[in-house]
Amino acid sequence: MLKPRYAGNIILVSSNKLLRDCIDIVLSADVPDYKVQLFSNVDEWCRVSSLYTHVRLLILCENGGVDESRALISARDCDPTIPVLVLSNSDDAASIIQAIDLGARGYVSCARDVGDLVQAVRRLINGETFVPAEAERAEPARKSMTQRQLSIIAAIRLGKTNAEIGRELGIGESTVKVHVRKIMRQLQVTNRTAIAHRSRDILLTGDYPIPGCDTRSKITPADFDLKTLEPAGRPPSA
Structure with missing residues (x-):
């Protein structure tokens, strides 16, 4: 043999x-x-x-x-x-x-x-x-986000709370919660940290208005601490 x-x-x-x-x-x-x-x-x-x-x-x-x-x-x-x-x-x-x-x-x-x-x-x-x-099969959901949803995702990755996002976008906190729940369904995740994980390549493909910023901005890998697996600065709120 x-x-x-x-x-x-x-x-x-x-x-x-x-x-x-x-x-x-x-x-x-x-x-x-x-x-x-x-x-x-x-x-x-x-x-x-x-x-x-x-x-x-x-x-x-x-x-x-x-x-x-x-x-x-x-x-x-x-x-x-x-x-x-x-x-x-x-x-x-x-x-x-x-x-x-x-x-x-x-x-x-x-x-x-x-x-x-x-x-x-x-x-x-x-x-x-x-x-x-x-x-x-999950990929099409990642391509169907609205500009408002992308802005909210970007803010979540920066660790902003629903209340902060609402104030900066000029919408109610309850409206932000509705958007967040819809984003979770589209990305097939169950919490805000998972949104941050899943959104990495979405936000690197374009520029989106981010709450608290005067101009359109890009989220970069530096905004996401891969060592702690949380957005840089502070973790997303529960």
């Missing part, structure tokens, strides 16, 4: 040892040309990353939420040239798009079949992406 040729390393990061071992067995069988290197957290990987060559993919498997986002940011900071595949417990469109916004090249929910994981791994190794249909 011919021994598989060595094509490079796949880095697998997960705090769950059983999950690490199971994924290692699957990938060793389905992509045998690649050596799977196991790590329990991103910091452990980053400390020794310079010792590994020909790293073709990093698979990040955490529990979702803020910890997952921070781990993704750390992995990207460690080596932005390595494509990252997120394997997550979350399967909602907001979580998927947030991961893609933070630099992931692919996303697979733990609710999916193992075949989806293998397919995602093969695509990313070949320089492609793997984005679930849930996120792709």
